[in-house]
Each structure stands twice: as C-alpha cells, then as structure tokens.
Amino acid sequence: MNSKLPHLETTIFTAMSKLANENQAINLAQGFPDFDPHSSLIESLNYYSYQNYNQYAPMIGVEKLRNFIVAKVEKLHQTVYHPENEVTITNGASQAIFTAIAAVIEKGDEVIIFEPAYDLYKPAVEMFGGIVKPIRLTYPNYTIDYTKLKELITDKTKLVIFNNPNNPSGKIFTKDDLIQIETILKDKNCYIISDEVYEHMTFDQKEHQSFARIPSLKDRIFITASFGKLCHVTGWKVGYVLAGAELMKEFRKVHQFNVFSVHTPSQYAIANYLDDEHNYQELNDFFQQKRDYFVNGLSTTRFEIIPSEGTYFVSANYKNYSDLNDRAFAEELTIKNKVATIPFSAFYHDKFDENVIRFCFAKQEETLDAALERLNKL
Template structure:
C-alpha cells in the first residue's frame, strides 16, 4: 500500500524557478543567465590550497563554530572593510553556505505565531524557513521601478508579535542597496524593542559606482540585535563549495549554535583551511566590485541597444530589465519565450513575490565568462519591439 501524505508543511512550495529555468536552458541549449552562479574558474591558488589541505589530512570534522583560522580571517575582514569588530571565538560561526545560516537563525528564534517582516522582491529561502518554524510572514513590497522601502508601511506592520525583520542588502533581485536614511529609519523602528534582525549581506563586496555597502554591523544600535550573514561563494566565485558565515553578538550566537550543532554540526574542513589561507593574502576586497562592475557595464551598454528598459543596478551580480516594450506576456511566459526563441534564460521577478506580482521585469545574471555574455548579447540584440 502506498504511503498517504496528507498535511504537507509546505503545501505551496514547488520546484524553484531557478531549477526550472536552468533545466529549460539545458533543454533548449540556451545561454543560462538565470541561475546566480559563475561559469568561470576560481583563482588557481585557492583551488591548489584545497587540494593541498586535503592531501595533508585535513579531512575530518571541524569544530562546531568552524576552524579558528577562518573565524579570525572573517573578524579581520570586518575590521578592514567596515571598522567594526567581532570576536572570532564567540561571535563568528562558519556555515554550510549562507542559506544554512539563514535557516538556522530563523529556527533558533522564531516560534509559533511569531511574526517576521520580509521585504519583497525577496530571495526564496526566507519564507519557507519561517513557515516551517510556525511563524507568520508579513510581506512588504518594494515596487518597480525604484524598489525603495516605505518605512511608514513597515511601522504599521510592527506589532507586539514581531520577532524578526529580514534585510537583504544588496538586494537580490533588484540590485538596490540600503542608504543611510534607511539605516536611520531601521534604528528608530527597533529602538526599545526585542526585535532581532537577520541581515543577509552575501553580496556585501559587490557594490558599484563607488556606492558604499552599509553593513548593519557598523551601527551599535543595530549590531546588538543583528545577525550578519555572508558567503564565500559570492566573494570568491565558489558557490559549489557552500561555505558561508554568520556574525552576531555572543548572546545571540550562543542560541544560534544550539541549533547549528543539530543541523550540520560542522562544515567542510579542507575548504575552510583553503579559504583561510587564501584570505591571508587579501588586504583590499574592492577588486571584487571592480571585477563585477566591468561585467555589469558591458552587459548594460549592450542592452541599451535593445528595447529592454534597464533598472538601476547598485550591487549584486544581477542586472534587471522591464520588457514591456517587447511583449505583453506574463513575466514567466516571457522568460520561457526568451529561452525558447532567443536562447537566453533569465528569471521572472514574480518568483520573488508571494502573490506572484507581475511587473514585466526579468533578471539577468552577469557573473559569466566574456564569451557567455557575448553569446547572450548577440541573441538579445535580435529582439525587436
């Protein structure tokens, strides 16, 4: 007799749009600018370090918090980049990618009926984690074309049940970054509350046009209640290694580790040693922004010759565009059409809204080799309004 499954904990969750579009790209032999990962090799020195440490026998369990050498490098990185300090022993923890860190933070603090504020368009891992832990999601839309936070609406969402606010800065998919006025509003909003902030800052080192990344860790009134989540996948072009980190005050980190130890307990050991050794030779992380700005500008300038209306991209490695001058299709249908007819796969913005809000906007990933971008551009330039 077949097992009957009745009450799914995530009844509305299906295959992610990222998997769906990548599969379609493969089927159509299309250029995949949908899923957010590089198609070029990481630094050879980093790859050599990985092999060296594996051969040297660093292949067994690492400490729960991560190896000390890597935690110290993360602490140094925050001091160099942001002039703020996290103690490597009690305030830094290595995770199996940023997503695992985010899930663990939510699991450690969100209880039944707790409310969590999420800003849309939002990356798709936040809401399921809240629901699985019995929480209630309060969505607030940041709308086309500016994708700014309406802080008056945020204030109206806050209640005595608000446990957490999730920030994604720089924002995926919109490419927008928080400004000082946003920080000031957030400080005012959480003052004299017990609200915890989860700040997803995986694209922290990818901001453009000399615009600064304002990490919440810089502001004492926010730092005391904030988890900052980072990703070496984004920083070092190694998304498949699944190595991330979280930083938080020691009292919050103690609760995080209670859950972390029963989730993954520890993270890939030789990869931690490899990243740690690699970071020891880096004093300035600005080269990452420069690297991606060249790619952003290249794609941006090429797409200006198409009917797409480009959105402002202040950070991340995603450039988004409105296709209203090309088609009146729904955004997902347009993405299918673009993949099948012009052999370029992208992601529809509706996938980042709970109600599938359709603004006729799609997202291109430009973390790709030059030849990949050239092939995509060649196809996109054929599109007529």
C-alpha cells in the first residue's frame, strides 16, 4: 500500500497520554478538563435522549443550535450569518477544519500555516495533495513576521490557516493583526480557515478578535469553533463552521458524505444549556482563575513561564533544568517525575526545538496541586 501520509506517526497527544497512563503520571498533556460539565447540561442530554431525539439530525444541524450560533455571533461580533445557508454543525472543530480543507484544496495548492501549529493542519492539507508553507511565529511572544508572510504568498497560495487564540502558545492576536492579514490578502485569490475554538478563553480583559469582524472576507473564510471546549465536553465532539453561502455549499458537499449529521440529543442539550449566556460569557474568568493558580504555583520553579493570554494552556522554557531535546525532556518528566506535558517541537513541521513544553491547566485544583508539588521537586 502506498501511504498518503508515509512520514506521519501517532499524534503527540496520543503518545503522551499513553505514556502518562503507563507511568501513572498526572496528565497535563492532552487538552481536556478532568472536571464534570454542569449538571444541567447532563440532565438536558438525558431528557432529549429519553424523549426520543435519537434519530438523524438535519445534515446542516439542529435548527435551535444554529439559531443560537447566529445570535451569538451577531451579538459579539456584529456580523450576521444566515442560519440555513451559512452555518453547519460538525463532529467537532477538527472535522470542520478537515472538511474545509477537503472542500478547497487540490493537488499542488499551497497552504500557509503559522507555527507552532495544531498538528491537524499539515497532514490534512497533504492528504489532498496540498503543499504546506509554514511561517514561524517569533519566540517568545509568538508575533507574526508580516514581511515573511508577504514573501510566502504566491499565485499558488490557495489557503491560509489561522488559529486565534493560538494553541499551543496561548497568544491572542489583535484587531491590528487581523487587519494586516486582510490587507495582505485583499487582492489574492485564496481562502482562510480561522480556527477559533478557544474564543471564550481570553484573559486579562483581552477581547477575542474573530475574523467574523472583517466583513470583506466573509465570502472567503471558514470560521470554526467547538462546543466541546465551550461546555467542558470534549468527548461529545460537537462543533460548527461559519462561511458565506457559496463557500458553505462546497463545504456541505463534503460534509454530507463524510459524517452527514452530528449526534442529535447532544445538539439539543447544548442549545438548551447555552440559552443562559452566563454559561459561556463567564468562561474567561473561570479559566483565568485556573491559569493564575497554576502560574503562581509554577513561579517557585526554575521554569521560564511564557505568558498565556488565552486557551487553557500555559507553556514554559525548561532550559534551566536540562539540555535534553523537548521530546526527551517531556518523556523523562512523565516517567521520572510523573507529570505529562506536550513538547513544542510537535507543533513544527521540522521538529524545531526551542526547549518549551505545554501544560494544560483545565484541571481540578487537586490535580494542579499534585502536579505542582512534583514539579517543585525537580
């Protein structure tokens, strides 16, 4: 068999979680909460299951949930999307991103990604014959070099994939960043995927800047997001995509023959739960408290902490502890010190190593306390 992805290994998230389980380590590697979602959300899921909302949902998603998304986007970003033609519920944000790539990328198309980048982007592009053109964000503030971005864009550039807030760095890109990108792409014949799964996890009064606020790009952009992150239910795998009507037609051509529709009772339960806007508007404060708690605990170590402006990750340079490469250090930390993290090299196409590891702080205080106790003994 000729593999479409011959050089691809098991994802770093699977590998580090497996290593954590084998060594009874505290898993701060993979990005998922270890606390329960709100009881009302579970009760709502049970209600809709028992009320026999158990058959196929509409291919584009449950109407109530799509209407909620449209109302939320209009309220937060002052942009109107049509609930019938411009919103689709997906099997998580990952499926939304994969499907968008499948809809627009052909063999030989060039795709720009900003590294460190979530590890889904590159293999999905390559699976459809695309060529990844990475641009490295500038350490330690992970800013964009716009001169390099301009140089990377050619007549073959078909797509730019943008992640804000950025996983893994925790960087929040500003309105000026979005305007810079809009200006650079203004006369270019390419699309954008804006991965905004951490839209409601921004800290220190920093506001999430969605590409939905740039109306001139609406017909060229897919905006993807995740209810798994929003509702602490990553295992439910429910997300969504926004796009202009013509672009959404192409998205749905792939979507209908991929997953077709998404788990029905989950969609109703989420729509019911998010009727109370406090259930998503207060997430920033909730996760900022966790970030501050964990960073305060790390401050007594010799890690050099990289500021986390958003997401539920905080990263740190470990050069004061070891000369090992980041993968080896992360594995040693898991095996010997029983705390699992993610090495940043996994987010670079060339395994670039800047001696940085990523921690997930979306955990109960007891979990964070146990991890911090071990890290302070390094």
